[in-house]
Amino acid sequence: MNDKPSSSRPSAPRRVGRTALLVAAAGALAISLSPSGGTAAAWRAEVAVPVAAVTMDSFDLRVDPVATGSATVSTTATAATAIFRPAGVVVTDNGSDVGSSLPGTGISYSAAKNGSCTAPSATWSVATDEQGLEIRPQRGTQGVGLAPREAATLCLHMTPGDELQRSYGGKTLTVETTLAAVTPAPATWTASTTWVVEYQVPRQPEPEPAPVVRPPSPRGCVITTANEKVAAVSWTWSGEAAPVAWDLLRWDGSAWVSIDKFADPVGKDLEWPAGHTLPAEARSATIRPGTFDGAIAHVKVRAYTDGGTYNDSAEVFTFVGDNGASGHVECGGVVADPHPGGGTK
Incomplete structure (x- = not known):
């Protein structure tokens, strides 16, 4: 009978890996060795080693x-x-x-x-x-x-x-x-x-409505000189877009043209020649209609707003010349513009 331990050795222990969050805690690991065969030998060895115990942690x-x-x-x-x-x-x-x-x-x-x-x-x-x-x-x-x-x-x-x-x-x-x-x-x-x-998503703001620009309204006409060649005219206006300047235009037979505007009632102080505008606060001016031989002259009012745009009166002053060449005129009243859409020179 052979009393020696069997030459067979214990198989190596398996290791299982896992990815986890680990937290250390005090603990111990016991490792023991024993024969793997069925021999009569009964040898045994055991050692205890302190190790860190683990617990699982979730990470979401x-x-x-x-x-x-x-x-x-x-x-x-x-x-x-x-x-x-x-x-x-x-x-x-x-x-x-x-x-x-x-x-x-x-x-x-x-x-x-x-x-x-x-x-x-x-x-x-x-x-x-x-x-x-x-x-x-x-x-x-x-x-x-x-x-x-x-x-x-x-x-x-x-x-x-x-x-x-x-x-x-x-x-x-x-x-x-x-x-x-x-x-x-x-x-x-x-x-x-x-x-x-x-x-x-917020809606785009509605565009601001354009300021209301109403046309000026011709009102008064008065002959101011004894020779009846000069007239003072006046107009009114209302609206949201305040005019920045004014002008008076006369129909020359084919287009509207700017005329001279005088600062005095007798038509001698030519402060605003043709092509020059009256100030924003103006609501009247003195003009020389210059109509002869029974002809009828038409004069309208133009309101300029900021940015250079303008709005013309829908009505016009009328002036009737005498039957001679003296240039005498009389105010003929205010009538609807007989030349709507007429161009400007």
Whole structure:
């Protein structure tokens, strides 16, 4: 009978690997050796070595909306710290990407741990060019650190551009942001989630209505000299766009032409020659109609508004010349413009 231990050795123990978040705790590891065969030998060795026990930790990223455009971000970890950031964004209208309408629109994010984004610890802007949307850090580090059971407030800010308002004004768009988190080096655990915000694009403001420009209204006509060659005319006006200047024009048979305007009632002080306008406050002027041989002269009032545009009276003064060559005239009253649409020389 052979009393020696069997020459067979115990098989090497198997090792099973698992990627997990591990937390150390006091413990011990017992290693024992014993024969693997069925021999009569009964040798045994055992040693106890202190080792760190392990427990599992979860590492998921959570986002909880708290108001329109803001959310609370946290992790499920009980021992691991994390750094999170907005990593990607897509803006859609009923599932259709609206990226081509985003250039000119401002999109940004801010994050803070005090519950308010008014004093953020980190900010990001979104480049909205033809290459797509790219989130770029603007303030602080690449991300915001989160200790276990700690939370941060993340806010989305949007300022619509003209193209977005033209194409989607009044519509509600979906802004889906991908959030990414990683544990600090040397660990490489990562987590991600999405945050969805509904954003209503404001309508473009209605253009301001153009100021109402009403035509001036010819009113009074008085012959002011004994030779009956000079007349004082007056007009009224009302409207939102205040005239900046005035002129008086006479029909010469083919077009309207500016005439001389005098500052005195006898027609000697030629302060505003033909082609020169009266000041904005003027509502009357002295003129020499210059009509002869029984002809009828027509004179209208032109109001100039800011920017060089003008509005003519729809009525005209009439002057009737005597039957000779003296140039005597008389006021013939106010009538509807007999030359509507006539050009100006």
